[in-house]
Amino acid sequence: MATLFLVATPIGNLEDITLRALRILREASLIAAEDTRHTRKMLTHFDISTPLTSYHEHSGPARTEAVVAALSTGDVALVSDAGTPLLSDPGQALVRATLAAGHDVVSIPGPSAAIAAMVASGLPTDQFTFLGFLPRKSSARRALLARFAQAQETLILYEAPHRLLACLDDLLAVIGDRQATLARELTKVHEEFLRGRLAVLRADYAHGEAPRGEFTIVIAGAEPAVEQETEDTLERRAAQRIHTLLASGVSVRETAVEVARLTGLPRRRVYRLTLEVSAGSPSQSAADSDSDE
Numbered sequence: 001m002a003t004l005f006l007v008a009t010p011i012g013n014l015e016d017i018t019l020r021a022l023r024i025l026r027e028a029s030l031i032a033a034e035d036t037r038h039t040r041k042m043l044t045h046f047d048i049s050t051p052l053t054s055y056h057e058h059s060g061p062a063r064t065e066a067v068v069a070a071l072s073t074g075d076v077a078l079v080s081d082a083g084t085p086l087l088s089d090p091g092q093a094l095v096r097a098t099l100a101a102g103h104d105v106v107s108i109p110g111p112s113a114a115i116a117a118m119v120a121s122g123l124p125t126d127q128f129t130f131l132g133f134l135p136r137k138s139s140a141r142r143a144l145l146a147r148f149a150q151a152q153e154t155l156i157l158y159e160a161p162h163r164l165l166a167c168l169d170d171l172l173a174v175i176g177d178r179q180a181t182l183a184r185e186l187t188k189v190h191e192e193f194l195r196g197r198l199a200v201l202r203a204d205y206a207h208g209e210a211p212r213g214e215f216t217i218v219i220a221g222a223e224p225a226v227e228q229e230t231e232d233t234l235e236r237r238a239a240q241r242i243h244t245l246l247a248s249g250v251s252v253r254e255t256a257v258e259v260a261r262l263t264g265l266p267r268r269r270v271y272r273l274t275l276e277v278s279a280g281s282p283s284q285s286a287a288d289s290d291s292d293e
Contacts (some may be wrong), residue, residue: 002071004098006091008084008110012187014045016111022046024108029074032067034081034090050077057090064097071103084112088132088158113186114156117216121181122195124221127153134159138170145174152221161211168202171219179220184213238263238270242277252278 005024010016025031025048032055033039039052055067055078070076080089084107095105114130129148134141134157148155155175159167161184171180182194182201190213194201198219205211238259245255256271263270 003075003104003106005077005106005108006085007077007079007108009079011082011111011113018110021108021110024077028077030070031077033079038081064093068097068101113216116186117183118156118218121218123154123218129153129155131157141170142174149175150222154221155219157217159215164211172198181218183216234263242274
């Protein structure tokens with residue numbers, strides 16, 4: 001039984017490739033690459049001569065079957081142009097077909113633009129949602145974003161430079177002006193991280209040079225919804241505050257005024273509630289009677 005290895009490759013800096021990835025690429029009988037010309041440059045740099053075949057988003061069922069058939073003679077490595085295969089890259093059909101044929105599928109972890117951008121963004125990393133590349137049309141983008149507008153986890157997405165401003169406009173319109181990080185040219189010489197509110201980042205790129213390089217956008221999740229207190233909840237909170245104030249020696253009148261101010265409940269209602277609470281405290285009732293004389 002052979003193995004299909006999903007090999008993560010550098011997203012910019014060639015030094016980011018792992019020793020295990022280099023070994024697998026050397027030992028495999030075949031490398032299926034998204035762009036053989038791009039991958040050949042990397043293989044030449046590392047002096048790897050494993051045969052190449054193309055496997056990209058337009059590869060049909062026949063090419064998938066051919067790669068699965070190659071597993072009958074040895075292991076196959078799948079690579080994308082950069083980063084981890086299948087993350088906004090082709091390969092899902094090949095993985096399914098490989099498993100259906102009874103072969104193993106093993107991931108060789110390594111570089112990922114989404115993870116690299118998120119961990120350096122300054123935004124929460126404990127929970128996140130990866131949206132990949134958004135639809136090209138604004139209406140479709142907004143519809144997708146609307147599904148995640150109330151999500152409290154960090155959002156990560158990819159965007160092409162020529163659609164960056166339109167994407168930022170849609171983000172502002174659908175999810176609002178949140179804290180975000182724009183990362184581009186990750187691990188390369190001109191790597192750049194811009195952090196700030198979406199509106200500020202949008203203005204910076206609108207008035208600067210035309211953006212270059214593929215962008216990874218990391219956006220803060222929605223703030224937790226503040227539950228509105230019901231009248232019963234407000235009244236219970238008011239009663240607790242009344243009890244505390246009365247116990248500390250504050251008069252009924254002063255307590256009613258203060259609690260009405262804090263809770264927003266009508267003063268007459270709070271005064272009646274204060275009298276009810278006070279009725280359960282003889283010492284307080286006596287003190288109030290003495291102060292009123």
